Amino acid sequence: MSVPVYEVFAIRVGANAQRTARENFLYDACCGDPNASMPLDYYFWVIRNEQQVIVVDTCFQPATADRRNRQMYRLPEESLRQLDIDPAQVENLILTHLHWDHAGNLGLFPKATVHLQEAELRFCTGPKMAHRTVNKTYEVEDVMSALPPLFEGRLRLHTGTVEVIPGVTLHPVGGHTPGSQVVRVNTARGWIVLASDAAHLWANIRQRSPFPILDDLAQTLEAFIEIDRLADSEDHVIPGHDPLIAERFPHWNDDPHIICLHANPL
Template identity: 45%
Template sequence: MAAAPETYRVFAIKYAHHERRSGVNFIGGDSHDVPMPMDFFVWAVVGESRSFVVDTGFDQAMAARRGRSIIRPIEEGLRAVGIDTSTVEDVILTHMHYDHAGNRDLFPRARYHLQDREMAYCTGRCMCHSPIARHFEADDVAGMVHRVFEGRVQFHDGDSQIAPGLSVHRVGGHTEGMQVVRVHTQQGWLVLASDASHFYANMEQRRPFPAVHNVGDMLEAYTRLYSLADAPHLVIPGHDPDVLRRFAAPSREHEGWIARLDASAR
C-alpha cells in the first residue's frame, strides 16, 4: 500500500529583483506598457522528516553580469526558514536557466533532481543558438555534468514521485525539460510552477512569456498547472512580486521577502 502523503510547509524566498516593463513579459508585447518588475525566488519545502530546496538562484557576481539586484543571498533566506545549505540532501531544479541553477557550491551534500530532457537540451544542439543559449550559463551546465559523474544527479522522465506528498511533472514549454513541483500542504495540493508561468498574468490570461522553447507546450502547461493543484490560488508563478502580497510572511521580520505559501492566502 502506498505511503500516506506527508504535509509540508512551503516558502517562497525572494533573493533578487529586476525593474522592467510589461511589454517584455508577453509574446507580442503589451499595449499598456506599464512597469511590471520581476522578482527572483527560490522555494523551500519543509517537512517533518525531510526538506527540499527548489532551485538555487544566482549569486552577486552573476547579478552584476546580468544587471539584476540581489536583495538577500539565498543562503540567508533559507537559513531564515531553518535550512542550512551545507546539510541539504535534495535540490530540485525546475530547469537549468542561470537564475535557477546557479550558486554551484552552496549545496555540497545535495542530490539534484532534474529531467532527462533538460540535461539533453542544455548540452545539445540547441545551445548552438544564442537566443536560446543566453539564458544558460556554461559553468552551471558543466557543474551539473560533474555532478552526474559524481553520482549526485537523479534523473526523472516525465512525472515522478520523489517522496510521499511531493512529485515533479515535466511540462516543457519554457525549456524542453521544464518541470513543476507538486506538494501536499495543509491547504491541499500546491504547485510550484516556477517558469512554466513567470507571472500570474501569463497563465491567467494565456499570454506566454517570450523566453520559450515551444509556445504550444507553454500554453498546454497552463492548463496542466491548474489540473495538478487543488485550487487556482495554489498555483504559484515563478517571478511575480504579487506572490508576496497574496501570501503572508511567516513573521513580521520576513515581510517583503519571504511568503508562506501553505497558509491561507490573504
C-alpha cells in the first residue's frame, strides 16, 4: 500500500526583528558579524490532503506578543480560514513542545486530539519550573490549557516515536526541551521534517551550532543528526524560526504569510 501524500504549509504569525546573530547561536555567531541583524520569524504548520487536516503547534496570542515585544502579523485562526480550515473542526493537533510561541492557542481546537510527548508535560509541571531562567520560556496559562484535553481524554501523551496517521510520524529528539519532538511528513517532493525548535535556523543545524535556549547540549547535537537522517535531504529539513523559509519556497495564492513546503524550493 502506498503512503499517503500531503501538502504542508508554514504559517507565519509574527517576528522578532530586533534579534542579532550572537543571540541565535550558543558559542559563536556562525555567520559573520555577531552584531549583525538576524531576525526570527514565528510559524505554525498545517499538514493536509483531501482526507485529513493536522495542525502542528499553535503559536501565541496577541497579549503574549505585546508583553514579550514581538510583532504579530496575523491571528493563527485567520490564516487557517484562508486555507478553508475551521480550527474548531480540526481532529489532530501536534504540539512539538510547550514553549510560549508554540502552545498559545489550544482553545481554538476544542475537538482535536492533542499529541504531545509525556516528557514535555512532566517537565513543565515539575519542580524545575521554580527556576525563572527555565520557566520564562513558558506561559503558565498555556501549560494549564493542556489540562482540559487531558481530562477530556483528548491528550495523547507519547513516550516515543509514533505514527499519527499514515505518512505523518512523530519523533522525540529532546535537546531544546526534554519533550521536544519533530514531525516527519510524506509530500510530493519526498519526506520532509518539521524540526520546530530542534533547529531554529538552517544555520543552526547545517553548521552544528545550536540555538542558545536548550535543555541538553549533547542531545541537541544528536537531534541534528536524527533530523538529517529522517529527511530526504537538507532541503527537506524545515527549521522552526528561519525567515529564509519565506524566501526559499513559493507562497500560497501570493499570500505573504502562507508558504508551501511541499513545493520544490525556488
